[in-house]
Amino acid sequence: MINVVVELYHISELISTFIYEKIIKRGENVYKKFAELLEKREVTAYRVSKETGIPANTFTDWKTGRSKPKFDKLMALAKYFEVPVEYFAESKETEDS
Numbered sequence: 001m002i003n004v005v006v007e008l009y010h011i012s013e014l015i016s017t018f019i020y021e022k023i024i025k026r027g028e029n030v031y032k033k034f035a036e037l038l039e040k041r042e043v044t045a046y047r048v049s050k051e052t053g054i055p056a057n058t059f060t061d062w063k064t065g066r067s068k069p070k071f072d073k074l075m076a077l078a079k080y081f082e083v084p085v086e087y088f089a090e091s092k093e094t095e096d097s
Contacts, residue, residue, distance in 0.1 A: 030069050031062040033088050037081045052076045 038045060049056040054073050061067040069088075078085040 030074070030088050031059070033090070034059065034062070034077065037077075037083070041081060048077070048080060052080050 034045075038048070045059045046056055048054070049059070054076060058067070058073065062069055071085075074085050074088055078087065081087075
């Protein structure tokens with residue numbers, strides 16, 4: 001039983017790594033997706049910052065390309081907006097299909 005749990009954990013880690021790498025390759029897209037969620041949910045980046053603990057300047061850094069999102073931050077945003085973390089990896093082409 002322990003081996004099964006360990007294997008599931010490793011599989012989960014591999015999937016998380018794969019998703020994260022896919023998201024990071026679309027770095028500029030992450031902020032756009034974040035901005036879309038802000039607009040759709042009618043909240044400000046400041047409010048999201050306060051409620052998630054993610055510094056507001058982090059979002060600015062993503063927008064300007066100074067930094068790329070870390071997986072823990074994306075997970076926090078996905079949880080906050082109630083979307084799967086894969087949402088940040090989707091492209092317009094994927095959504096339109």
